[in-house]
Amino acid sequence: MVANAKAAAPARPARPSAAPSLAPSSLATVRARLPEDEVIYFLLPDRFDNADPANDRGGYGPDRLASGYDPTAKGFYHGGDLKGVIRRLDYIQGLGATAIWLTPIFVNKPVQGPRGDESAGYHGYWITDFTHVDPHLGTDADFKALVDAAHARGMKVYMDVIGNHTADVIQYAECQHGERCDYRSRADYPYQRRGGIGGKPINPGFAGDQVMTASNFAKLTDPDYAYTVFVPPAEAHVKKPEWLNDPIYYHNRGNSAFKGESSTMGDFSGLDDLATENPRVVRGMIDIYGAWIDRFGIDGFRVDTEQHVNPEFWAQWAPAMVARARARGIPHFTIFGENATDQMDPGKTATRNKLDKMPSILDFPFGVAVIDTVGRGAPASELARLFSMDALYQDGEATARTNPTFLGNHDAGRFSMFVTQGLPKADADERLARVELGYAMLLTLRGVPTIYYGDEQGFVSAGGDQAAREDMFGSRTKLYNDEKLLGTTATTATARFDPNHPLYRLIGELARIRVATPALRRGRQVTRYAEQDKPGLFAVSRFDPTDGHEVLMLFNTSTAPITANVEVEVASRAFRPLAGQCAPTAQAPGSVRVALAPLGFAVCEAAK
Secondary structure: OOOOHHHHHOOOOOOOOOOOOOOOOOOHHHHHHHHHHHOOEOOHHHOOOOOOOOHHHOOOOOOHHOOOOOOOOOOOOOOOOHHHHHHHHHHHHOOOOOOEEOOOEEEOOOOOOOOOOEOOOOOOOOOOEEEEEEEOOHHHHHHHHHHHHHHHOEEEEEEEEEEOOOOOOOOOOOOOOOOEEEEEOOOOOOOOOOOOOOOOOOOOOOOOOOOOOOOHHHOOOOOOOOOOOOOOOOHHOOEHHHHHHHHHOOOOOOOOOOOOOHHHHHHHOOOOEEOOOHHHHHHHHHHHHHHHHHHHHHOOOEEEEEEHHHHHHEEEEEEEHHHHHHHHHOOOOOOEEOOOOHHHHHHHHHHHHHHOOOEEEHHHHHHHHHHHHHHHOOOOOOHHHHOOHHHOOOOHHHHHHHEEEEEOOOEEOOOOHHHHHOOOOOOOOHHHHHHHHHHHHHOOOEEEEEEEEOOOOOOOOOOOOHHOOOEEEOOOOHHHHOOOOOOOOOOOOOOOOOOOOOOOOOHHHHHHHHHHHHHHHOOEEEEEOOOOOOOOOOEEEEOOOOOOOOEEEEEEEEOOEEEEEEOOOOOEEEEEEEOOOOEEEOOOOEEEEEEOOOOOOEEEEEEE
């Protein structure tokens, strides 16, 4: 942070004296909340807290390549579990979170990968059994206890689910022992020939995967059109439900190149890619995930790899999940899909929203825009451009308000990492101030703020994927313990559940303000000003959905103090500060004078 920031302009918002907490609510009250009412906390159970060391190896024995347990290796199980999440509900709720999003908790293949390059399914995305909790994380009863405990506190629980793939079980005879199986297209390897254009005729009468009827797919009986498919005998029945063990329900065309037809039909880094055009697969995945709604009364799904599945699948699956939840007494079941991008391209996000009938979409473009403006020095106008494209969504800004927004995640890396990479000359104080500014945006602008676990303790991460999945409990992984955290001299070698960390306290206060202010949850948003060619002022108004009174948010993305006149509603004559410092009155009808410290922010509510 600039050394003279406090002298040059009003001070940054003071930290609250204590972390906020949410009053317990009845389950009916919890379920009455709309998706945009939530503040989501996203965590990996294996990396959060280890309350039951007895399940660290999942019952698979001491061999790390059998159990997947090695707390010194970043790509293996570390011991966190569902009981650990229950044990830390006070901590999560103290941060102001109202919903918890868990990475997949289903039974995973413990270890995958070629010899010498193995890693474990600690993250949950290598599912074999879709019907039970992975024993490394606990039991089905533990999950029920977590859902019930969260509901008793007025909190929701979202499950991470997958319709694109299962664990890597199906093998191809043409490329074994770690060899890469490149994608083979429908044009070069049609369904009605074995092994290519000149191969033996097979699957007579099959009209192709775009004729998505049961009668057509009944004619697809031989999976050896692109590769010679086999399943190792020891894994012949490893998947549950049993129908998932039949290779005919998979594409079997080799690894995706993540472009063209391979994007939806190729194996994601070797994972068995489900043939989601087949009505049997559609029905099966509806049954699988509907059962979790029925059994546990969960509140929503985050949908992994949405963009790698054909839209017709989601257009049936998502409405079926909403209907299943309504039948269970859950009127506002939340579903949000993942369409990863590192570009500020809302068009890509909105297209999937429309084609897939997916109620909401993870707002990757939001994260890119905040990283660019707060962490890389892009003009504040990039934020204005982002919000100007909200009209692209199915219901315009109303849908954009339900899209979960975030700054970093378990795949790409943490927001603090992007700030550090984008501004390598910034000192620790400035980087902390920029992370605070980013979270001020996340928790006040439109969308559903999603906090990646550990951000509130100053985790930085040395990269994406495995490098950004640090332990919250005392870590034994050198890569994590070597991190220099923001806002503290501590390291991840000791448990990081400090309610006095400056980021925990700031996020908690902003979350409390958001939950208490309808305009910041459900309010229409209007951009008031955005510096066009450089970092600087970004001003936004949001409006109470009931009486229309205004809340003005002000952000300074530059390292210089700012004073400026900002347009407001003519009726907005007096203001009170919700965060930061605000002018008490407008200087003229429709105009207020604002002053912000370098990298400062303020939230100002007009009198009703």
